[in-house]
Amino acid sequence: MSNLKSLIYKNGNKLNDSENQIIHFVLNNPELCSNLSLSKLAKKLYVSESAIFRLCKKLGLSGYSEFKFDLAELAKNKNEAGYMKSDFAEELTKSIDDVLKYFKSLDLKKLFYYLENANNIYIYSTGWLQQLIAEYLSHELLVFGVHSTVLPSALSELCMVYDYVQSGDVLFIISFTGDNKAINDELMKFELTNDKFKCVSFTDMKQNTLASLSDFNFYYSPIAFTEDPDIVNDKVAFASAYYLVDLLISEYVMWREKSGKEDKNGGAK
Numbered sequence: 001m002s003n004l005k006s007l008i009y010k011n012g013n014k015l016n017d018s019e020n021q022i023i024h025f026v027l028n029n030p031e032l033c034s035n036l037s038l039s040k041l042a043k044k045l046y047v048s049e050s051a052i053f054r055l056c057k058k059l060g061l062s063g064y065s066e067f068k069f070d071l072a073e074l075a076k077n078k079n080e081a082g083y084m085k086s087d088f089a090e091e092l093t094k095s096i097d098d099v100l101k102y103f104k105s106l107d108l109k110k111l112f113y114y115l116e117n118a119n120n121i122y123i124y125s126t127g128w129l130q131q132l133i134a135e136y137l138s139h140e141l142l143v144f145g146v147h148s149t150v151l152p153s154a155l156s157e158l159c160m161v162y163d164y165v166q167s168g169d170v171l172f173i174i175s176f177t178g179d180n181k182a183i184n185d186e187l188m189k190f191e192l193t194n195d196k197f198k199c200v201s202f203t204d205m206k207q208n209t210l211a212s213l214s215d216f217n218f219y220y221s222p223i224a225f226t227e228d229p230d231i232v233n234d235k236v237a238f239a240s241a242y243y244l245v246d247l248l249i250s251e252y253v254m255w256r257e258k259s260g261k262e263d264k265n266g267g268a269k
Helices: 003-014 017-028 030-034 038-045 049-058 064-081 088-104 109-117 128-143 155-164 181-193 209-213 239-259
Strands: 121-125 170-174 198-204 216-220
Touching: 003 017, 003 064, 017 030, 017 038, 017 049, 030 064, 038 049, 049 064, 088 216, 088 239, 109 198, 109 239, 121 128, 121 155, 128 170, 128 239, 155 181, 181 209, 198 209, 209 216, 216 239
Parallel strands: 121 170, 170 198, 198 216
Antiparallel strands: none
16 A cells, blocks of 8 residues: 555544545545645645645655655556556456356245344445445335335444344345454344344355354455555445345345235245
């Protein structure tokens, strides 16, 4: 990881909104900014020169000259790595094919029974991109008359579920890696003290702790947009996760049509 990015990650909690906006601009335009003087960059961003100098100090840099040097290095690394993957379309197609093959191997009757008889369905996500998938899942369920509650992506919200969860409720957790320690630790506590609800997780196609803690797990394959070694969540395509949601809802609807609504004892009405 470049020195500048390391410093930003390390000292990001010290920055105010204005400084975060400066960082956002320079990280997206490192080559342009590395060729600007302090005064020209300040004019371009409509901030004072002292504001940029204070930012450099907060990041642990000696001054603007070192800031420019790190920006030039960042620009060089990006140019060498290349931005867009040339084989992105092929990788995306393969990931969707892999999800389809994997999905066809699943027996989902038990999960569908729990969904059909759940008093409440909760959907929790571990980040803002995962939150969009959670909202999509909730919308698709609602289209077929199934209500769900999308929880904010905060650990406190997940902890609160324990207080009001009822027997037979279903909790979906949509994660990127499935290895968020704080969330997994909380689920371990649930597992030891609460047998009321069923947990359903969506995670990357890799072995992970969240999958092992869940009653049901669905794997998807996120694809990186770039060759950038400093990749973060907002540079990843989650198309396979949305595709997995569509497959799940489609199969659930077909199951409902075929078997009819089941009563609480599991017998067909």
